[in-house]
Amino acid sequence: MAFVDPTVSLTEIQEVIAASFPGSGNTCTEIGPGYAIARHDVGDGDIRPGGFISGPTQFSTADAALWYATFVALDRIETMTLTSELSIRFLRPAVGSVLYARADIDMVTRRSVVGTVRMWCDDEPTRITSTAQGTYAIPIPK
Amino acid sequence: MAFVDPTVSLTEIQEVIAASFPGSGNTCTEIGPGYAIARHDVGDGDIRPGGFISGPTQFSTADAALWYATFVALDRIETMTLTSELSIRFLRPAVGSVLYARADIDMVTRRSVVGTVRMWCDDEPTRITSTAQGTYAIPIPK
């Protein structure tokens, strides 16, 4: 798809996250045409045996990035979209204090948004730790 | 596959979870031939806008159930297995105070364990809230 700069702003997205999902531990650090980046500050509870960032933590950040990207894809804050499916592949042990996930939109229809997500730690965006694809369902107006 | 009763015990699995992954919030409540059931007591941080149990919480419990099932599949406590991929489908809004996930093993090879997971809330195992399939990689002995 061809994407244009969103009119929805990063500040608006950050306010919605803080207001509606304060416990997620994820925030949005960047948006642009057809994409959004999520950031997660890694805490003690996110670490699994071996010292690696856990799979569920990575899933959570991937899911958040895709949620933020739906705001960009729809170019409006639509909080009641829901993940309908997501598949994730873990590519290497994830070690670091900050986890990033970038979601790129593949498709927007009236019913759903599909995107691809890539994750990395700290300042190493070329060392992908996991990759995912998934679908958010858009509520059908009554 | 045909499965037999595991010789690894539920108590051993619970001890390993408590020792190696105390912050996960998941525990194992039942094992049997080719399967394991995980339990997650839903907390405030697990709830997303709308009052539903969040997708990442469900992913975490599905992933835990599949991890426990690898102990059953291998019939030994092998904590260094790692999720290599998992796909999850969210089927209905999940509402309840306890989330369960049952993982059934589809296949065990020298390199990996594949299983199917179904989740439900409270005492309604026929009202599945999400379903997943995934793979755990087994470390190759050196």
Next chain:
Amino acid sequence: MAFVDPTVSLTEIQEVIAASFPGSGNTCTEIGPGYAIARHDVGDGDIRPGGFISGPTQFSTADAALWYATFVALDRIETMTLTSELSIRFLRPAVGSVLYARADIDMVTRRSVVGTVRMWCDDEPTRITSTAQGTYAIPIPK
């Protein structure tokens, strides 16, 4: 979900397959409460290097089984359902002259049908060669 015997018949399903999708090479051999079984007679074009039944052949049969299962799930012949997503895991080399796929319905909503599929060769239903999960979208009535 709790399923009852479908009123749609195996003969009706076989007629629809023959009429609407004659080139697929797949047929339906059995239906029951919440499930359907597809059969594929393996031809020369289905074999990949090494002598194994190819991944796309297995995907095709899995997809067919899930399509037949949507007739059971909806209890009517609804040919315009479409696969919206499907994930498949290949578990062992598939060798044989007949490939079977059994699809079990996980969930039916107004918008979609989700199911789990397991495949095997010849008369060895316990030697699963691949396993899949996927979603069929149901056309929304206008």
Next chain:
Amino acid sequence: MAFVDPTVSLTEIQEVIAASFPGSGNTCTEIGPGYAIARHDVGDGDIRPGGFISGPTQFSTADAALWYATFVALDRIETMTLTSELSIRFLRPAVGSVLYARADIDMVTRRSVVGTVRMWCDDEPTRITSTAQGTYAIPIPK
């Protein structure tokens, strides 16, 4: 990952496809750093009810593109790699006489290659019809 121009050539890849998998109906039209493009000329048997290119045909072309991309990722012709898992999302009805799939490598390890695939028809690479992610397993040398 950072990719360089492959030393394996397009001609070599095309010869291997013709020799080892002549019935697939897919060929390779382009390779470059970290990617490969597959082409499928749509035949009558590829069309499903409604006049659309069938899901299995799209899966087959996606799987082929990812196979070709493993040659690029490993920078050698390694025909015995096998798909271990692949998830695919169908985004819009696929209509056209030629189907293309581009596979971009996300990761190469000693054990596997992971990539993301996007498909389109004819000369419309921005109108993606389906998107996929998957893993090829590399045979472990004895």
